[in-house]
Amino acid sequence: MSAPTRAEVWSRIAAAGIVTGEVPPHRPRVPWYVRLLQGVTGWLGALFLLAFLGNTFSFLFTDAVGAFLVGAAACVGAAIGFRRYPESDFAGQLGFAVSLAGQSLLGYGFWQLLGEHFGLLAVAMVTVEIGLFILVPNYVHRVWNAWAAAFFAWHALLQLGLGPLGPGLLTAALAWMWLEEPELAHYGERAHAAAWGLALATLQFPICGRRVCDLTVLLGWPGGDSLGVWVEWAGSVLLVVVLVAVVWRLLRREGHSLSTRPGAVALAGASILAITSLKAPGFSPAMVALLAGFSAGSRQLTALAVFALVAYLTRYYYALEAPLLDKALLMMITGGALLLVALAQRELCTCGLEEDCG
Amino acid sequence: MGTRRYILGWTEEGRIAPQDARRALRTAGALPTGPQWRQFVARFLIWLGTALVAAGVVLLLVYNWQILGRFARLAVVEGLFAAVLGVIGWFGLARIEGKLALLGAAVLVGALLALVGQTYPTGADSHGLFVAWGLALVPLAAVGGMPTLWLLLLAVANGAFLAYFRAFGGLFGVPLGVEGLLWALVALNTAVLVLWEVLAWVGAAGRWGPRLVGVVSGGLVTGLALWSIVDPAGGSGWGVPAWILWLGAVYAVYRRVIHDVFLLATAVSSIVLVAATFLIWRADIPESNALLIVSLVVIGVSAAGARWLRAVSAEEPSEEEPQ
Numbered sequence: 001m002s003a004p005t006r007a008e009v010w011s012r013i014a015a016a017g018i019v020t021g022e023v024p025p026h027r028p029r030v031p032w033y034v035r036l037l038q039g040v041t042g043w044l045g046a047l048f049l050l051a052f053l054g055n056t057f058s059f060l061f062t063d064a065v066g067a068f069l070v071g072a073a074a075c076v077g078a079a080i081g082f083r084r085y086p087e088s089d090f091a092g093q094l095g096f097a098v099s100l101a102g103q104s105l106l107g108y109g110f111w112q113l114l115g116e117h118f119g120l121l122a123v124a125m126v127t128v129e130i131g132l133f134i135l136v137p138n139y140v141h142r143v144w145n146a147w148a149a150a151f152f153a154w155h156a157l158l159q160l161g162l163g164p165l166g167p168g169l170l171t172a173a174l175a176w177m178w179l180e181e182p183e184l185a186h187y188g189e190r191a192h193a194a195a196w197g198l199a200l201a202t203l204q205f206p207i208c209g210r211r212v213c214d215l216t217v218l219l220g221w222p223g224g225d226s227l228g229v230w231v232e233w234a235g236s237v238l239l240v241v242v243l244v245a246v247v248w249r250l251l252r253r254e255g256h257s258l259s260t261r262p263g264a265v266a267l268a269g270a271s272i273l274a275i276t277s278l279k280a281p282g283f284s285p286a287m288v289a290l291l292a293g294f295s296a297g298s299r300q301l302t303a304l305a306v307f308a309l310v311a312y313l314t315r316y317y318y319a320l321e322a323p324l325l326d327k328a329l330l331m332m333i334t335g336g337a338l339l340l341v342a343l344a345q346r347e348l349c350t351c352g353l354e355e356d357c358g
Numbered sequence: 359m360g361t362r363r364y365i366l367g368w369t370e371e372g373r374i375a376p377q378d379a380r381r382a383l384r385t386a387g388a389l390p391t392g393p394q395w396r397q398f399v400a401r402f403l404i405w406l407g408t409a410l411v412a413a414g415v416v417l418l419l420v421y422n423w424q425i426l427g428r429f430a431r432l433a434v435v436e437g438l439f440a441a442v443l444g445v446i447g448w449f450g451l452a453r454i455e456g457k458l459a460l461l462g463a464a465v466l467v468g469a470l471l472a473l474v475g476q477t478y479p480t481g482a483d484s485h486g487l488f489v490a491w492g493l494a495l496v497p498l499a500a501v502g503g504m505p506t507l508w509l510l511l512l513a514v515a516n517g518a519f520l521a522y523f524r525a526f527g528g529l530f531g532v533p534l535g536v537e538g539l540l541w542a543l544v545a546l547n548t549a550v551l552v553l554w555e556v557l558a559w560v561g562a563a564g565r566w567g568p569r570l571v572g573v574v575s576g577g578l579v580t581g582l583a584l585w586s587i588v589d590p591a592g593g594s595g596w597g598v599p600a601w602i603l604w605l606g607a608v609y610a611v612y613r614r615v616i617h618d619v620f621l622l623a624t625a626v627s628s629i630v631l632v633a634a635t636f637l638i639w640r641a642d643i644p645e646s647n648a649l650l651i652v653s654l655v656v657i658g659v660s661a662a663g664a665r666w667l668r669a670v671s672a673e674e675p676s677e678e679e680p681q
Contacts, residue, residue, distance in 0.1 A: 004361060009364050009365065010364075016382075019382075027367060029363060030668055034623055037627055040627075041656055041660035042657075045657040046653075055649060089661040089668075090657070090658060093660055093664070182376075182383055183376055183377075183380065189370070262395075266399065269399070294395075295389070298362070309406075313409065328417035331410045331413050331414030332410070332411055333414075334410050335410025335411035338410065339407035342400055342404050345400055
C-alpha cells in the first residue's frame with residue numbers, strides 16, 4: 001500500500017475537525033543523508049581550516065587569549081553569516097566549518113586558561129554550545145550543538161564524580177524529547193535538532209562504551225574523584241527506572257493499566273531487561289531509544305537504536321572485564337526469559353490483531 | 359512515509375494547535391496502533407531472546423571448548439543446525455521465526471564448515487571454506503528470498519576473493535597488487551549491484567539492499583581513484599577514469615532511470631573526497647595556501663552537492679522526506 005499524499009493526509013485530519021481550509025503549499029524537506037553529508041564534510045572543511053590557521057598563525061596554539069579571541073570571533077562571524085544568509089548553501093556550509101573551527105579554538109583557549117580545572121572547561125563549553133544552539137538558525141549546526149552540550153555536560157558530571165549518572169540522565173532526556181515530540185513540534189527545527197543531538201549523545205554509550213567517549217581518558221587529562229560505588233549503582237538504578245517509566249508511560253498512553261494482559265506482559269519484559277541492564281548497562285539506553293523511535297514512528301531512530309543494541313551486544317560479547325561464564329549465563333537466562341514472555345504474550349493475547357486485547 | 363513529517367511541519371507552521379498534534383498524528387495513521395504495538399513487541403522479544411540465547415550458548419561452548427572432544431564439538435554445532443532446521447519446519451518460511459531460523463542456519467553452515475576444516479585439516483586454503491560456504495548459501499538464499507541472505511552471500515564472496523588473494527597474491531594465476539584486488543572487488547560488487555537493480559526493475563521490492571551494495575561498490579571505486587592519485591607511478595592509471603565512468607553511470611541510472619537520492623549523495627561524498635585528495639597530493643599549490651584552498655574546495659563542493667541533492671529530492675517529496 002502506497003503512502004498517503006499530502007492532500008489525503010490533510011483531508012483526513014480536516015474531516016476530524018483538526019484543521020480547516022485548503023492544503024498548505026508544499027515545503028520541501030532535506031533528507032537525513034544529505035544532512036549527514038553536510039555534517040561530515042563540514043567537519044572535514046573545519047579540520048583543514050584549523051590546520052591552515054595552525055600553520056599560518058602558529059601563535060594561536062601557543063597563546064590562550066589569542067585562541068580564545070579568534071575562536072569567539074569565528075563563532076560570532078559564523079552566527080551572523082547563518083542569520084544573514086539563511087537560504088545560502090555555501091554560506092551555511094562555510095559557516096558550519098568556520099563555527100566548528102571556532103569552537104575548537106575556544107575549547108583550546110579554555111583549556112589553556114583554566115589549566116587542570118576540566119570541570120569548569122566542560123561547563124564553559126556547555127554554555128557556548130547552548131548559546132550557539134539558540135543563536136544559529138541551522139539544523140545541522142543545532143544537532144551538533146545539542147550533541148556537544150550533552151557531551152560536555154556529562155564531562156562536567158564526571159569531574160564532580162557523578163559520571164555514572166550521565167547515561168541515565170541523557171536517556172531520560174532522550175525519552176522525554178521523543179515521547180513528547182508532537183507536543184514539542186511547534187518549536188520546529190529546534191526541537192527536532194535537539195532530539196537528534198540527544199539521541200546521538202545517548203546512543204554513543206552503548207555503541208562505543210563509556211571509556212571511549214571520555215575525553216579525560218582519551219587525552220590523559222585528570223579525571224574527577226569517584227564518590228564511591230554507590231554512584232555506579234545509582235547510575236544503573238537510574239537506567240532501570242527510566243526504562244520501566246518509559247514502558248509505563250507508553251502503556252498509559254495506549255490506554256492500558258498494569259493490571260491488563262498487555263500491561264503485565266510489557267512490564268514483565270521491561271523488568272527482565274531492566275534487571276539485565278544492572279549488569280549490562282548498555283541495554284537500557286538502546287531499549288529506550290528503540291521504544292521511543294517506534295512510538296514516534298521514526299524509522300531512523302528505530303534503526304539507530306537497533307544498531308546500538310547490536311553494537312552493544314557485540315561489545316559485551318568481547319568485553320574482558322566480565323568472566324566468560326557470567327556473560328554466557330546472563331545472556332542465556334535473559335534470552336530464555338524474554339522468549340517465555342513472548343510465549344506468554346501469544347497465549348494471553350489470543351484475540352485477533354484487529355481487536356484490542358485489554 | 360511522509361505523513362509524520364507533514365503533520366509535524368504543519369504544527370510547526372501553526373496550522374495545527376500543539377495540543378491537537380498527537381490526535382492529528384493518530385487520525386492520519388502516523389503513530390503505531392495497538393495491533394502494531396503487539397506485533398512489534400512480539401517480534402522484538404523473539405529476535406532479542408533468540409539472539410541472546412544463541413550468543414550465550416556460543417559463549418558457554420567457548421568456555422568449555424578445550425574439554426570437548428572432536429565428536430562432541432561436531433555434535434554441538436550439528437545439533438544447533440538441526441534445531442534451527444526444526445524451527446524452520448515448525449514455523450515455515452512465511453513467518454518471521456522461520457526467516458530468523460533460516461538466517462541462523464546460513465551462519466551455522468559456515469561455522470560447521472570451519473569446524474570440519476579445523477577438526478580434519480586437509481591442507482586446503484581458507485578461500486576454499488568461503489567458496490564452499492557461498493555455494494551452500496545459494497539454495498538457502500534462493501529459498502528464503504531475503505535480501506539479508508543475498509547480502510551475506512555477497513559478503514562471503516568478497517571474503518573468498520580476499521582469502522584467495524592473501525594466499526596466492528593474485529587471482530586465477532594472474533599476479534595482482536592491491537590495486538588489482540580493488541579492481542576485482544569493484545567488478546564483483548558492481549556486477550551484483552547491476553543484477554540487483556535489474557531484478558528490482560522487474561518487481562523485487564525494497565531499496566536498502568541495492569543501496570548497501572551501491573555504497574560498497576562506490577567506496578571501492580573511490581578507493582581505486584584515491585590509489586591512482588596517491589601512487590600514480592605504481593598503479594595502472596585507470597583508477598580515475600573508472601571513477602569518472604562510475605560517476606556518470608550513477609548519475610544516468612539514479613537520476614534519470616531510478617530516482618534514488620541516497621546513492622546520488624554517495625557519489626557527491628565520493629567527489630568531495632577525491633577532490634580533496636587530488637588537491638593535497640597532485641595540485642601544484644603553494645604550501646602556505648594549500649590547506650585553506652582544500653578547505654574551501656571541500657566546503658564549496660559539498661555545498662553545491664547538497665544544494666543539487668535537495669533540488670532532486672524535492673521532485674519526489676513523499677519518498678525522500680526524513681522521518
